[in-house]
Amino acid sequence: MPDRNLRIVLASRPVGPPSPDNFRIEQAPVPSPGEGQVLLKILYLSLDPYMRGRMSAAKSYAAPVEIGQVMEGGTVAEVLESRHPGYSPGDLVLSHSGWQTHALSDGAGLRKLDPAQAPVTTALGVLGMPGFTAYAGLLTIGQPKPGETVVVAAASGPVGATVGQIAKIKGARAVGIAGGPEKCALVRDAFGFDAVIDHRSPTFAEELRAACPDGIDVYFENVGGKVWEAVFPLLNPFARIPVCGLIAQYNATGPFEGPDRLPVLMRDVLTKSLTIRGFIQREFQAQRPAFYREMAQWIAEGRVRYKEDIVLGLENAPEAFIGLLEGRNFGKLIVQIA
Numbered sequence: 001m002p003d004r005n006l007r008i009v010l011a012s013r014p015v016g017p018p019s020p021d022n023f024r025i026e027q028a029p030v031p032s033p034g035e036g037q038v039l040l041k042i043l044y045l046s047l048d049p050y051m052r053g054r055m056s057a058a059k060s061y062a063a064p065v066e067i068g069q070v071m072e073g074g075t076v077a078e079v080l081e082s083r084h085p086g087y088s089p090g091d092l093v094l095s096h097s098g099w100q101t102h103a104l105s106d107g108a109g110l111r112k113l114d115p116a117q118a119p120v121t122t123a124l125g126v127l128g129m130p131g132f133t134a135y136a137g138l139l140t141i142g143q144p145k146p147g148e149t150v151v152v153a154a155a156s157g158p159v160g161a162t163v164g165q166i167a168k169i170k171g172a173r174a175v176g177i178a179g180g181p182e183k184c185a186l187v188r189d190a191f192g193f194d195a196v197i198d199h200r201s202p203t204f205a206e207e208l209r210a211a212c213p214d215g216i217d218v219y220f221e222n223v224g225g226k227v228w229e230a231v232f233p234l235l236n237p238f239a240r241i242p243v244c245g246l247i248a249q250y251n252a253t254g255p256f257e258g259p260d261r262l263p264v265l266m267r268d269v270l271t272k273s274l275t276i277r278g279f280i281q282r283e284f285q286a287q288r289p290a291f292y293r294e295m296a297q298w299i300a301e302g303r304v305r306y307k308e309d310i311v312l313g314l315e316n317a318p319e320a321f322i323g324l325l326e327g328r329n330f331g332k333l334i335v336q337i338a
């Protein structure tokens, strides 16, 4: 039995981009499971943009991580010891155990994983929360139709890549936006998007316009900022905009720069009959069974592909997470812990 639990706690709240000193690595004894509990050994930790929000005390849809608390996060774990009737040692589960090597669970929120069905890491990406976010947000709010143009940024990541591929399955044209030539090549060649634009290009807005000759019918919003500025004039009447994330703003410290564009936005919402709807994926929980069924089939048929970026060692999680907010990840970011 291991004798220590390594864990990464929130040491301080970042102002602007997070830095390594906002995190602290600690050791604690490995806890023993009580009646009805299991002891989990964490194998993989998911790193996701929402964690930036949890580091901040600002009011949001979920409570922040407190200073000194273990950083929150989705994990794939192995049951080491069980005093729970539903689990046996060796079972692999999806859990929400945070940035640490071991954790106790009473079974709430655990989901058994079958490695024969899919690599277990996919439970953190394409067959997990990010994939579900793409599925539910695009199909419920975006509602792409054959021949329409769907645009999504962060297109090499687990949400964006899945959005574009589902759009294609539904008969739409998928236009991706990504940072740098390597990511753009992946989006076009591996994920099969019809066009991809590099948002770092000095002529980004013109290239986007050229890639969307019939305008934009669905814009799946992942980033905000200058990408939104370039998309906005291209929106067609009755365009749908699922607002999933605004990563370009997550490290902002004060009021946003530039003129107030709200009157222009509201004019277009009215005159173009735009639908702009924000969402948090868990609002669509009822669609989970359909998602698992359809997504597993699409992956098996090769119609949805995915890329993972696996970093080794819990101690490297803070640096990898800082890189995620700067676009340094290349695919679904996962930390392999054991």
Ligand SMILES: NC(=O)c1ccc[n+]([C@@H]2O[C@H](COP(=O)([O-])OP(=O)(O)OC[C@H]3O[C@@H](n4cnc5c(N)ncnc54)[C@H](OP(=O)(O)O)[C@@H]3O)[C@@H](O)[C@H]2O)c1
Binding pocket: 048, 049, 050, 129, 130, 133, 153, 154, 155, 156, 157, 158, 159, 160, 177, 178, 179, 180, 183, 199, 222, 223, 225, 227, 243, 244, 245, 246, 247, 248, 249, 279, 280, 281, 282, 324, 325, 326, 327, 328, 329, 331, 332, 333
């Ligand atoms: N609403 C929900 O329930 C929900 C659930 C899950 C995720 N999300 C959101 O979905 C979005 C994508 O998440 P993900 O897990 O798939 O992340 P991801 O794509 O793996 O990583 C984030 C990517 O965002 C891009 N990015 C960062 N700063 C940017 C900027 N200033 N301008 C343009 N692009 C920027 C980078 O890609 P490039 O290098 O290509 O720019 C970076 O790799 C995030 O906004 C996240 O918060 C929402």
